[in-house]
Each structure stands twice: as C-alpha cells, then as structure tokens.
Amino acid sequence: MFISDRQWKWWLPLALAIPFFCSCRTYNGAVAPYYEAVSQGRFEEASTQLDKARFFRYNRNKLLFNMEKGKTAFLQGRYHESNLYFNAADSILSGRSRSRVLDQTLGLVVNPAMQIYQGEDFERLLIHYYKSVNYLQLHQLEDAEVEARRISLGNYALNDRKKNNDKKYSNDAFSLIVQGIVYESAGDVNNAFIAYRNAADIFLKSPDRRYYGVDMPAQLQVDLLRTADQLGFQQEVQYYEQQFGRVHQRSADNDGGSVLVIWENGLAPVKAESNFFFTLTERGPGNFVFTDPNTQIFIPFDFNLFPRDSCDRLRRHLEAFRVAFPSYIEQPLYYTTADVQRDSTFSTTLEKVEDVNQLAFRTLQERFLKEMGLALTRLAIKKLAEYEIRKNDEVAGELFNLFALLTEKADTRNWQSLPHSIYYSRIPLKRGDNKITLTLKGKGNTQKVEFNVIGNGRLQTLHYASLQKS
Template identity: 30%
Template sequence: MKYYLRFFICAVVAVIVVACAPTFYEKTYEFNKALAEGNFESASIMMQQSEKKMSSGRLEFLYYVNAGMVASLMNDFEKSNKDFQKADIFIEDHKKNVFEEGGALLLNPNLTTYPGEDHEKLMVNYFKALNYLEMRQYNEALVECKRMNIRLNQLSDKYKSDKKYKRDAFINVMMGIVYEAFNDPNNAFIAYRNALDIYQNDYAKLFKMPVPAQLKYDLIRTARKTGLHNEADKYAAEFGMDFQEDDSYAHLTLLWNNGMSPVKAEWGVNFAIVQGRNGYVTFVNKELGLSFPFYCGNDKPTVSWIKAVFPKYVERKNFYKNARLVGADNIAYKFSHAQDINAISFKVLEERMLVEFSKTLLRVAMKQSIAAKVSQENEGWGAALSILGSATESADTRSWQSMPRDISYTRIPLEEGQTSVDIILTNDKGVEETKTIPLPQFAKGENVVLPFYSLASYSAQQY
C-alpha cells in the first residue's frame, strides 16, 4: 500500500478520538452550570485548571473571553480587561494556519484554531467598555467605543448583502451610552441616530426587533442637549412622545445582561450519491432541495449514500422574563430590549451554512474517494476506511457560551447621596424577586453606567 494511503489511515484512526468526543457544550457543561447558578467562584477555579490546556492552543480565544467574563462577574475588572485584551490581540493577530486548514479539510474541522464568530468579536469590546465604566475610567471606555466603530466598519466591508448581519444596532447604543458618560451629548446623539437607522432597516427585517423605547427618549434628550431642537421635534412627532430633561442630581443607565447565549450542537443530513459522467458525482438531498456536484476522477465513492454532519445552534431559554428598575422616587422603570444575541447567533450561522455544506461534503467526498482508491488494492481495507471516514465526521461546536442571551437597558434619575437601586425580576412562572444594586459615589450631573447580570437559564440539553 502506498505511503500516503497508510498515512491517511493512521491519521483517520488518530482523529477518530476527537470525532467521537462530546460537543463543546457537553465538555464544558459544569462550567456553564456554575455560571447559570451564580457560582462564580467554582467557575473561576475551572478556568484556572484549564489555563495551561486552553490558553495557547486551538481554544485560546474562548479561554480568554470566558476568563474575562468570570473575572468581571467577580468584580475583578482589571484582571477581566487583561483577559479581554488578550482576546482582542488574538482577534487582530490571528491568521489561518495552512496545516490546520488542511487537516480540517481532510479530517475534522475541530483541528483548526477557533477564530470567534463576527458577533463574538464585537462583544469583546462591549465587555471591556463595561469594565472601564465600572472603574470610572471614561477615557479608556471611549477608546473601546472607537474600537467598536472600527470593528463595525470591518463587518460592513466584509458583507455587501442587505440580508446579512453586517451592522450592529446595540453596539451603536453602547457607544452613545459611553459618550454620555463622557459628557459628550453631540457624539452620543450621532451614535443613537445610527442605532435607530439600524434597528429600523436591519434589525426589523433580520430579527423582527422593534426600536427600543429607551433609545427614542435618548435621541430626543441628546438632540435637545446638543441644541438640535428641530431634530428633537422631528423625533418627538415620529415617536409620538417627548422628553424634557429633568433637573435630577444625576442619572443611572443600567444594562441588564440576561440569560445565556445559545450553544452549538450537531445535526446530520443523509445525501444520496448520484454517479455522473466525466468523473463527477453529485450529493443530493431531495427533502432539503440540496445538490452539490464534486469531481472525483476515477476514484468515485463505492457507497450509494453518506451522512454529513453540520453545526447548529440550540437556545437556552431564559429563567427571568421581565424586569423593572426602582429608584429613590419609587417609580418602576421598564427595561427596553436592545440586543438579541440568541437571534444574531442563529443568523450568523445561517448565513454561512452554504459554505459549511460545501466544505463538509468536500471533506466527505475526499475521504470516500481515497477509500475507493484503497479498495482497488485491498477491498477490505477500502471498506474499513470508508467506515472510518464516516465515523470521523464531526461538526465544529465551539462557541463563546458565557455571553448573555439578551441585553436590555433603562435610564433613571438619581438623588444626591443615594446608595442603591432595586431591580425586580420576574421569572417564567410569574414569581418576582427583588435584588438590591449598590451604587458608587457620584457627582451632580454625572451619568453612571452599571451592568447587572442574571445568567440563570435552562440547560440546552432539556430541549
């Protein structure tokens, strides 16, 4: 048997251990469970235990974003931003490795370094900005705003179709919030106006998501602060509302990070192999209306059908459904839903499924063609290799799983000397829970920005 065939068989046998492994979510289930239950100390210990294994290999990006999340949840904002900065550097420096890409094409996609999804890369800057706001480092938070803007421009340049996720409304909202904390209403207004455009023209179509009510108030308020009274009047008429800035001592913007993002699993599709002419075969699935032709030369697959495996997202349903924020005035302020990470995740994967189909079926075709070549020398080896080739098929189920599922926000007035606010959470059974959020010391006219996390969610394994 030729050397390259022996090598391929050895490689296939070696990688079958990887292919038969559980999904990434199943591997990290205890970590996810600790986060959902609010046991951040246990999650931190797990991150420490996995540092050597994950921090410099194919999971480097996922290690640092998860480590950054855990550190932030434990109020260690400096460590959190060090970890997020390493993830940020990875994003900037990462280049595809030709040997990894070759191994992924020939054997298994999990052999590549995970680069991060488009929306995951954007969220790195969001959490860095939150950490800086917690530390009242407004200049640094502003830098993250500018980095968000660069990433948004890169995303827009990457995709031309209006049917793709290429603009992020919430990131523009976050930029506006940071600019307001920096006492720059002019740039805040521009960011909010950009967000409005994206909600109305992108999010409405892609995610069936309306413009957040809070954003409407933010637009009118910052327009008036900037002296753009005609703009303010226009939006007030368009939204059927108006907002006159009150003379409260200070204000709080609270970003409610709720639930946990979806996780990736596998799903299989059976394809009939239709033999064609001139060395071509076609993989066909009539139910899904899929047809992919491949050139195999004289080494056409000897089997009549194959099963290909692809990634899919599985949502984790929220434990908490609603919330309202109560300040010193005892008025309950509703939250406005501003970001649906669950929907964006599904959309991002859907947009590249044609590429996933093509890459996966090309890999399957190559495995079966090599098995056919081996069969010409040894029928038994060829049959075994065909079976092994199918057995090593596995989807890439890696993702950033510690992100929230939804982000909502609201803005309320603060009184001088106020030390806390109450958030009232309503779970899926209609039961209310009240949690007190301590406030830092603040000055007159300050715009305080804080995050609140409620990561309780149902396991993806229950659906």
C-alpha cells in the same frame, strides 16, 4: 482479518490519530462542570473549572478560554482582570498562531473543530461591550473611548464580510448603542449622538423596525432626541420625531445625573451536532447537486474543483452519506421581565436591547448553504483519498473509510457564558445616595436585588446578571 506488515503502516497511525481527532462530546459536554457552575452563579468555582479543563490546553481553543475567563471575571466584579483576558482574546483575533492555509486544510481534511476558533461575528462585537463596561466601572474613560472607536472598526469589518447585505447580519445595533453610552459617559455628546443615530437607522431600515429579535428601544429614541437637542440639531430632532412618532420633551435639570441599569438574563444557546443525509443527483446534463432524502435542500456541487478523472469516480462512489453540522439548543429562561425602581419616586420596565439567542440561531441559518458546501467538499476529498488508497490496499482503504466516518464531526464551540438577552434602562438620580431596586419576574418566580448608587451629576453604569435556567 490478517494484517500484513505492510498494512501496519496504515493501522498504527490511524489507531493513534483516532482518539485525537474523534470525540463524541460537544463543547458543552467537554466543559460541563464549568457550565453548571456559571449557570448557578458559582463564579469562583467556574473560573477554577476553566483552568482545569483539558479542552483549553489546545491552542485552537485559546480564544474561547479567554472569552470565558473574561466573562467570569466580569461577573465577579474583577474588571481589570476581565479586560486582561479580553485583550488576550483581541490579540488572538487580530493575529494568527498558525498559517491560514494550514488551518483551512485541517478544516477540509479532518473537520472544522480542528481549526483555530475565530468566534461568531456577534461574539467578537460583544468583547467590545464587556471591555467598554469594564473601563466604565474602572472610571477609565479614555480607555473606554478607545474601545468605543474600535466598535466602529468592528462594524466596518462586519459590513465588509457581509458585503453590505442588509438581509444578513451586517451591522450591530447594540454595539452602537454601547458606543453612544461610552461617549456620553465621557462627555462627548456629539459622538454619542452619531452613535445613537447610527443604531436607530439600523432599526428604521429593518422590517417592522425590529432587528434580530429586538424592537427599537424607547430608551434609544429618547437618547437620540436628547443628544440632538443638546447639540442644537433641531432639523434632526424634527426628523426623528416624525420617524419615531413621538415628541421630544426636555427633562428637568437633574443635578444627580443618571444610572444606566444593564440586566443580562439567562444563558445563550449551546451548540449540538445534527446529522444531515445527502445523495448526489444529476439535474440536467453535468448539473450535479447534493440533496437530502426529503428533497428540500439542494446544494450545487462544482466538479470543476477536481481533476476530470476524479469526477467520474466521485459520481460512481458518492452514494448516500452523512454530514455533521452544528445546531443550537435554546436555554429556557428562569426570568422573563424586570422592573427597576429608584427609592419610591421613579420606576420603569427594562427594555430588551440585545437578543443573543436570536442572533445565534439566525446567523447560523444565514451561512448554512456556504458551510454545508464546505462540508460536502470535505467529504469529497476524503472519498477520493479513500479510492486512491483502495487501489493499492483494500484493507488500508477500509481503515481510511473508518477514519473518515469517525472524524466527521461538527464544530460545536461557542461562547456559552453569554446571556440569552440583555436589557437596559436609564434612571435619573438625585444628588447623594439613591436606593435602586431591581425586581426580576418569571413564572411564579420573583427576586429583588438592591443597590446603592451615589448621584454625582454624571452618567454611571450598573450591571446585574441572572444566569439561571428554568
């Protein structure tokens, strides 16, 4: 094929742009050394690998960089450093480093992986969880309370985005439980009660009292009844006793206080790329839909988005085509349950309080039609541009078509050092030294981890992460 001087104006920019916009690697593949290190507990190495990764040099990936760095610092017990990164992540979420119009244009014209990463809804709320635990570990209770109030703002924003739709992820029970823990740690029993009550009400409104893979924790029920009783709210005590099917029993005064044991188990799912193939069909006069080969998916397409003369061209030229879309791959668990024991006098099983794995899969499913509609619009725009180019230069049109094919890519970014699930339980302490033993159990695998906690009459937090994959 001979390329004229005039056609070089298409060849050269496209040749230069293709390596920038196109890559077969997913986010997980781009940061593989980091991911391997963090999954094997080599957190110092994982932090170093983050600094080396070229992927994070682009401003669009800075949120991910700060979330991953904040988590690795948290895992190393560097709580102040961890919050520096999480504060930077908060700043990115509250600001805009490029105009919203430009960002959305890049997503429509090229692919969504070129947009500034804004995080999944549950990822944003989990930033507050880590910051709250960091402040508690640093004994900065006032800062922890400020973060607790920001949890309310995060839930309000989530509810607004989902238009108060109880059938979608419009509230986050776990973040409200964390809020209650923070308030109770700071001695604010009234606000702790409100947070626990709000969390419990989310479960009570859900089918089978199960919210995104989590049954209502018995610990939450105990905490709600206890704080209501402490405040003298006997009407609320009686109401929730009836709702929970349990009777509140006042525990004996415990001069050592208690410790909340938090266990982060496994790793969150990673995003991969899936390909969907669609054709444009007419279902009644002027009623066009995109449908897959098995006719199981129907997505309406509004030709009113385009000029009338463009509609006819789209109908003629949009034949079978490919759409890249993200999908999750679950990471298998090495451990499945955990028990915690204090000395030889008290033991209990940790309860699941957050299922990040379920949240990831289900929230992606909830927004499938909306995001697939955007992907189809993106392809339509590219097809119209190709048609206009072909009218003047067939070779240039072919080149643009090649560019469109190579840039059709799913956004596979997600916060991959998050746990698969989070478990917790509250352990009473005696005054002075307490030996806490955490026993992790899997298929033929058992690990014991010991801690010494000094009972001081207050509520304390203790966290442990086992990120291995089976």
